[in-house]
Amino acid sequence: MLADPALLLVDVPAAGVGWQTWAVQIAVRDGTGRTVVNEILNPGEPITVTASRNRRVPEFWKDPRGEPVGLSEFRSL
Numbered sequence: 001m002l003a004d005p006a007l008l009l010v011d012v013p014a015a016g017v018g019w020q021t022w023a024v025q026i027a028v029r030d031g032t033g034r035t036v037v038n039e040i041l042n043p044g045e046p047i048t049v050t051a052s053r054n055r056r057v058p059e060f061w062k063d064p065r066g067e068p069v070g071l072s073e074f075r076s077l
Contacts, residue, residue: 029035
């Protein structure tokens with residue numbers, strides 16, 4: 001349970017070179033037990049909606065040079 005599910009990042013490790021296709025289900029409940037997010041995400045496709053469902057995010061996270069990076073790399077920027 002998250003106190004404020006405004007943004008939820010999921011990092012799924014991938015083996016090998018290039019993008020791997022994974023399906024990830026995210027379910028988040030607020031303090032009352034109401035489910036506020038129940039999504040099946042396919043990281044092979046851009047994730048375009050935040051948990052609030054009303055804001056857009058970039059297709060890919062980018063480093064200071066504008067290059068796409070994975071979430072593990074993003075945390076270290």
